Amino acid sequence: xxxxxxxxxxxxxxxxxxxxxxxxxxxxxxxxxxxxxxxxxxxxxxxxxxxxxxxxxxxxxxxxxxxxxxxxxxxxxxxxxxxxxxxxxxxxxxxxxxxxxxxxxxxxxxxxxxxxxxxxxxxxxxxxxxxxxxxxxxxxxxxxxxxxxxxxxxxxxxxxxxxxxxxxxxxxxxxxxxxxxxxxxxxxxxxxxxxxxxxxxxxxxxxxxxxxxxxxxxxxxxxxxxxxxxxxxxxxxxxxxxxxxxxxxxxxxxxxxxxxxxxxxxxxxxxxxxxxxxxxxxxxxxxxxxxxxxxxxxxxxxxxxxxxxxxxxxxxxxxxxxxxxxxxxxxxxxxxxxxxxxxxxxxxxxxxxxxxxxxxxxxxxxxxxxxxxxxxxxxxxxxxxxxxxxxxxxxxxxxxxxxxxxxxxxxxxxxxxxxxxxxxxxxxxxxxxxxxxxxxxxxxxxxxxxxxxxxxxxxxxxxxxxxxxxxxxxxxxxxxxxxxxxxxxxxxxxxxxxxxxxxxxxxxxxxxxxxxxxxxxxxxxxxxxxxxxxxxxxxxxxxxxxxxxxxxxxxxxxxxxxxxxxxxxxxxxxxxxxxxxxxxxxxxxxxxxxxx
Amino acid sequence: xxxxxxxxxxxxxxxxxxxxxxxxxxxxxxxxxxxxxxxxxxxxxxxxxxxxxxxxxxxxxxxxxxxxxxxxxxxxxxxxxxxxxxxxxxxxxxxxxxxxxxxxxxxxxxxxxxxxxxxxxxxxxxxxxxxxxxxxxxxxxxxxxxxxxxxxxxxxxxxxxxxxxxxxxxxxxxxxxxxxxxxxxxxxxxxxxxxxxxxxxxxxxxxxxxxxxxxxx
Numbered sequence: 001x002x003x004x005x006x007x008x009x010x011x012x013x014x015x016x017x018x019x020x021x022x023x024x025x026x027x028x029x030x031x032x033x034x035x036x037x038x039x040x041x042x043x044x045x046x047x048x049x050x051x052x053x054x055x056x057x058x059x060x061x062x063x064x065x066x067x068x069x070x071x072x073x074x075x076x077x078x079x080x081x082x083x084x085x086x087x088x089x090x091x092x093x094x095x096x097x098x099x100x101x102x103x104x105x106x107x108x109x110x111x112x113x114x115x116x117x118x119x120x121x122x123x124x125x126x127x128x129x130x131x132x133x134x135x136x137x138x139x140x141x142x143x144x145x146x147x148x149x150x151x152x153x154x155x156x157x158x159x160x161x162x163x164x165x166x167x168x169x170x171x172x173x174x175x176x177x178x179x180x181x182x183x184x185x186x187x188x189x190x191x192x193x194x195x196x197x198x199x200x201x202x203x204x205x206x207x208x209x210x211x212x213x214x215x216x217x218x219x220x221x222x223x224x225x226x227x228x229x230x231x232x233x234x235x236x237x238x239x240x241x242x243x244x245x246x247x248x249x250x251x252x253x254x255x256x257x258x259x260x261x262x263x264x265x266x267x268x269x270x271x272x273x274x275x276x277x278x279x280x281x282x283x284x285x286x287x288x289x290x291x292x293x294x295x296x297x298x299x300x301x302x303x304x305x306x307x308x309x310x311x312x313x314x315x316x317x318x319x320x321x322x323x324x325x326x327x328x329x330x331x332x333x334x335x336x337x338x339x340x341x342x343x344x345x346x347x348x349x350x351x352x353x354x355x356x357x358x359x360x361x362x363x364x365x366x367x368x369x370x371x372x373x374x375x376x377x378x379x380x381x382x383x384x385x386x387x388x389x390x391x392x393x394x395x396x397x398x399x400x401x402x403x404x405x406x407x408x409x410x411x412x413x414x415x416x417x418x419x420x421x422x423x424x425x426x427x428x429x430x431x432x433x434x435x436x437x438x439x440x441x442x443x444x445x446x447x448x449x450x451x452x453x454x455x456x457x458x459x460x461x462x463x464x465x466x467x468x469x470x471x472x473x474x475x476x477x478x479x480x481x482x483x484x485x486x487x488x489x490x491x492x493x494x495x496x497x498x499x500x501x502x503x504x505x506x507x508x509x510x511x512x513x514x515x516x517x518x519x520x521x522x523x524x525x526x527x528x529x530x531x532x533x534x535x536x537x538x539x540x541x542x543x544x545x546x547x548x549x550x551x552x553x554x555x556x557x558x559x560x561x562x563x564x565x566x567x568x569x570x571x572x573x574x575x576x577x578x579x580x581x582x583x584x585x586x587x588x589x590x591x592x593x594x595x596x
Numbered sequence: 597x598x599x600x601x602x603x604x605x606x607x608x609x610x611x612x613x614x615x616x617x618x619x620x621x622x623x624x625x626x627x628x629x630x631x632x633x634x635x636x637x638x639x640x641x642x643x644x645x646x647x648x649x650x651x652x653x654x655x656x657x658x659x660x661x662x663x664x665x666x667x668x669x670x671x672x673x674x675x676x677x678x679x680x681x682x683x684x685x686x687x688x689x690x691x692x693x694x695x696x697x698x699x700x701x702x703x704x705x706x707x708x709x710x711x712x713x714x715x716x717x718x719x720x721x722x723x724x725x726x727x728x729x730x731x732x733x734x735x736x737x738x739x740x741x742x743x744x745x746x747x748x749x750x751x752x753x754x755x756x757x758x759x760x761x762x763x764x765x766x767x768x769x770x771x772x773x774x775x776x777x778x779x780x781x782x783x784x785x786x787x788x789x790x791x792x793x794x795x796x797x798x799x800x801x802x803x804x805x806x807x808x809x810x811x812x813x
Contacts, residue, residue: 421652425679426606426609430608448701449701467727467762470727470762470763472764474765474766491764
C-alpha cells in the first residue's frame with residue numbers, strides 16, 4: 001500500500017500532510033541516499049537498492065562519507081525496512097530484530113555525535129530471508145535505500161511518511177470501523193435491517209485488513225493468515241450484501257459463506273512451506289474474485305433492468321449513482337485487489353476500495369435514515385388517516401344515534417297518538433253521541449277536534465304550503481257552502497314551494513276554523529272572501545265577510561264567545577299576528593300573517 | 597241494503613251507529629261485532645251488502661275485515677268508520693278495498709247524508725287522500741316492476757279530478773269547472789277508488805311473488 005487514501009480524511013489532516021510532503025520534497029536533496037551496497041558472504045558483488053529479500057539472509061554493506069558528522073546529530077532513515085534484522089554503523093549495533101522489520105513502518109535511527117566520521121563510515125544491514133507464507137505480500141516488498149542526514153531534517157520527513165502511511169491508513173481504517181460499528185448496532189437493533197450486519201462485516205474486515213497491512217496490532221507471524229481471513233470475510237460480507245439486492249434471503253447461505261470465508265484460508269496456511277500453498281492461495285483468491293465478478297455482474301444487470309423499466313428514468317439517475325454504480329465500482333476495486341493479491345502483488349486499488357466501502361457504508365446509513373423518515377411520515381399519515389376515520393366514525397355514530405333517537409321519539413309519538421285516539425278519543429266520542437245536551441256534545445266534538453290537531457302537531461312532518469292551502473280550502477268552502485254563505489277563495493300561485501312546520505299548520509288550521517265558525521255563527525254574512533298570499537317572508541290569510549261586523553258593545557272585549565284571544569295567541573305562538581278589523585255595515589276583516 | 601255488518605268495539609258508539617244505519621236503511625238487518633275475529637266469522641257465514649268497519653279494534657285492524665270482504669264478497673261495500681281522519685290511517689284501508697270513510701264525531705245529519713251518498717256510489721275524497729292517490733300512481737309508474745302489474749293507470753280525466761280535489765276544490769265545484777254533472781264526477785271518484793284497490797292488489801301479489809309466497813314455477 002504505497003499510496004494513501006487521503007481523499008476523505010479530515011481536511012486538517014490532509015492539509016498537514018500536504019504541507020509536510022511539500023516540505024519533505026523541498027528538503028529531499030539534503031540527505032545522503034545510499035543506493036549502492038556490497039553484498040557480503042560467498043556471492044559478494046555490488047547490488048542496487050531498493051531490492052527484494054533473497055532466498056537466504058543476506059548482509060549488505062554500505063560505505064559513505066559524512067561531512068560534519070562529528071559536530072551534529074545525524075540520523076539513519078529506512079523508509080521501507082523490509083526484513084531488516086540488524087543495523088550496525090561503524091561496528092555499533094543500533095538495532096536488532098530477529099524476525100525482521102515490517103516493510104510498512106519507516107524506521108528512523110539516531111546516530112549520536114561522534115559515531116560518524118568525516119570519511120569511510122560503514123553501514124551494515126542484515127536482511128532476513130524471504131519467507132513465502134500464503135497471503136503474504138513479502139515477495140514484492142523491497143528494501144529501500146537507506147538515507148543518512150541531519151537528525152532534524154530526517155525526523156521531519158519521517159513524520160510526514162508516518163502520517164502518510166500510518167495516520168491516513170489507520171484513520172481510514174478507524175473511520176471504516178466506526179461506520180461498521182454503527183451499521184452493526186443498527187442491524188442488531190432493527191430486525192428488518194439485519195442486512196446491515198453484512199455491510200458491517202465487510203467494512204470491519206476491510207478496516208482490520210488495512211490495519212493488518214500496517215502490522216501494528218498483531219503478532220507478525222500470523223499477520224498473513226489474518227489477512228487471508230479478513231479478506232475472505234470482507235468478500236463474503238460484500239457479496240451477501242449485494243445478494244440481498246438480488247433477493248437472496250437465506251440465513252443459512254449467509255452462515256455458509258461466512259464459514260467458508262473463515263475456513264478456507266486455513267488450508268493454504270496449513271500447507272505453508274510447500275509449493276502447493278501458494279497455488280492454493282492463488283486459487284482461493286481467484287475463487288473469491290470469480291464469485292465477486294458474478295454477483296456484481298448480476299447485481300448491476302438487475303439494477304439496470306429495474307431502472308430501465310422504472311418510471312421517471314432520468315430523475316432516478318442520481319439515486320442510480322449511489323444505488324448501482326457505487327457498489328459496482330467498489331466491487332471492481334475489490335476485484336482488482338483480489339487479482340493483484342492472487343499474484344502476491346500490491347494493488348493500487350486499495351484506497352479506492354476503502355473509499356468505496358466507506359461511501360457504501362454511508363449510503364447504507366443514509367438509506368436506513370431515509371427509510372426511518374419514510375416510516376415516520378407513514379406513521380404520521382397513518383395517524384392522520386386514523387384520526388379522520390375516527391372523526392368519520394364518530395360523525396356516523398352521532399348521525400346513527402340521532403336517527404335512532406328520532407325513530408324512538410317517532411314511535412313514542414305514535415304510541416301517544418294512538419293512546420289518545422283509543423282512550424280519550426273514544427270517550428269524547430261517546431260523549432258526542434250519547435249526550436242529551438247539544439251544548440255538551442258540541443263541546444266534546446270540539447275537544448275531539450282539538451285533540452286530533454294536537455296529535456297531528458305531535459307526529460307530523462312539515463307540510464307543503466300549497467297542500468295546506470288545499471286542505472283549508474276544502475274545509476272552508478264546504479263549511480261555508482253548507483251554511484249557505486257564498487265562498488270565494490283566492491289561492492296562491494302554483495309555483496310557491498314553501499313548507500309549514502306541522503305545528504304551524506295545526507295552529508293555522510285552528511285559527512281559520514275558529515274564524516269560519518265565527519262567521520257562520522255570528523256574522524250573518526252572505527258572502528265571504530278568503531285570500532291566501534305570500535309576500536316577502538310572510539304567509540297571509542285574509543278572511544273578509546260582508547256581515548254585521550263585531551258590535552261596538554263587544555269592542556274591547558272581543559274574546560267573549562268569539563275566541564279572538566285564542567286566535568291571537570295562537571298567531572303569536574308562531575311569531576305571527578292576527579289582526580281583526582271590523583266596522584258596522586261592512587263586515588269583519590281578519591288578517592293573519594305567519595312568518596315562513 | 598238489507599244485510600249490514602257493523603264492526604265497532606265501543607258499545608255506546610256501536611249502538612249509536614246501529615241507530616244511524618237503521619235510520620238510513622229502514623229495513624236493514626244489522627249484524628254487530630266488537631272484534632275482528634267475530635267479524636271475519638260473520639263474513640264467512642253470511643252475505644252483506646254494506647259493512648261499517650272501525651279501524652282500531654282490540655284484536656287487530658279493521659283493514660283485515662275489509663280485505664276479507666273484498667275477497668269473499670266483492671259486491672259488498674266496505675265503509676270505514678273511524679276517529680282517525682289522517683290519511684296515514686285511511687289510505688291503507690282504501691287501498692285494501694274500502695269504499696269511502698266516515699268520521700265518527702261528525703254530526704248525525706252529516707253522517708246520514710254521507711252514508712247515503714256512499715251507498716249511492718258517491719264516496720268522499722279529501723285533498724290529502726287525493727294527493728296520496730296521485731303520489732301512489734305516479735310513484736308506481738316510476739317503479740320498473742310495475743310493468744308486470746296489470747296496467748292500472750288513471751285516465752287523464754281522473755287525474756284532472758284528483759288534482760283539483762288536492763287543491764281544495766269540492767266535487768260540485770269540479771263538476772262546474774269541467775262542465776260535467778255531479779254524477780259523472782262521482783263516477784270518476786268511484787273509478788279512482790276501484791283502480792286504487794286493483795292496483796294495490798296487483799302490487800301486493802307481485803310483492804308476494806317476489807317473496808316466494810306463490811312458488812315459482
